[in-house]
Amino acid sequence: LIGLITGSIWGKPMWGTWWVWDARLTSFLVLFIMYLGLIALWRAFDDPARAGRIAAILVLVGTINIPIIKFSVDWWNTLHQPASILRVGGPSIHPSMLYPLLIMLAAFAALFATLLLYAMRAEIFRRRVRAAEIIQARPTVIGRQQAQSA
Amino acid sequence: LGYIVAAYGATAIVLGIMTGWVLLDLSAQKRKLERIEGEGGRRPKSSA
Numbered sequence: 525l526i527g528l529i530t531g532s533i534w535g536k537p538m539w540g541t542w543w544v545w546d547a548r549l550t551s552f553l554v555l556f557i558m559y560l561g562l563i564a565l566w567r568a569f570d571d572p573a574r575a576g577r578i579a580a581i582l583v584l585v586g587t588i589n590i591p592i593i594k595f596s597v598d599w600w601n602t603l604h605q606p607a608s609i610l611r612v613g614g615p616s617i618h619p620s621m622l623y624p625l626l627i628m629l630a631a632f633a634a635l636f637a638t639l640l641l642y643a644m645r646a647e648i649f650r651r652r653v654r655a656a657e658i659i660q661a662r663p664t665v666i667g668r669q670q671a672q673s674a
Numbered sequence: 675l676g677y678i679v680a681a682y683g684a685t686a687i688v689l690g691i692m693t694g695w696v697l698l699d700l701s702a703q704k705r706k707l708e709r710i711e712g713e714g715g716r717r718p719k720s721s722a
Contacts, residue, residue, distance in 0.1 A: 526688050530681040537677050635689070642696045649703035656710040 528556060539603055547596035548604035551589060558586045572651065 531549070532542045543549065562582055569575035597606045608616045615622055 526685050529684045529688070533677050533681045533684065639693065639696050642700050646696065646700040646703050649700070649707050653703060653706045653710060656707065660710065660713070 525556060527552065544603050546602040546604055547600035548593065548602050551593045551596050555586070555589050555593060558582070558589065562586070 531552075535544075536542050562579055565582060566575050566579050569578070594607075594610075596602065597604055609622070609625075617625065
């Protein structure tokens with residue numbers, strides 16, 4: 525989402541447009557929509573194990589989009605510039621921009637790892653809450669069944 | 675320079691929302707678990 529928004533803000537003064545339906549931008553938008561679909565799919569099921577299996581299939585299918593995004597600027601004629609970091613002959617970006625970019629790449633990776641750990645902790649607590657609720661509800665259900673059978 | 679400030683601003687907003695969401699979710703789940711465990715801990719005492 526940040527890439528789409530900031531890319532669009534950058535595109536207006538550089539390209540003269542907020543958005544073009546070229547291969548790089550469109551494939552990146554598809555990736556974002558896939559992420560939204562993944563979140564929706566995950567929340568659509570009450571059983572985390574079942575949701576996990578189905579979400580894993582979508583993730584595997586979605587992985588196909590990653591090389592498409594990477595090579596879209598080589599395979600199609602796009603307004604987006606060709607690869608400027610991972611390319612034969614080394615990066616074409618000036619060091620004054622390349623190093624800040626790499627530092628920010630590392631910073632975002634660290635932020636992502638931190639948030640992922642916090643989210644995993646929250647998920648562990650959520651599952652413990654679910655298990656505790658089931659345990660708490662069990663005597664009531666058994667008692668109700670006994671009352672019905674009596 | 676307007677687009678640079680706008681890009682930084684948009685990034686700060688998105689990161690702020692995402693970080694807040696994760697942290698609030700964590701504290702909510704923690705509170706919920708403490709409440710349930712607290713109720714579970716009191717139950718045997720009150721019934722005994």
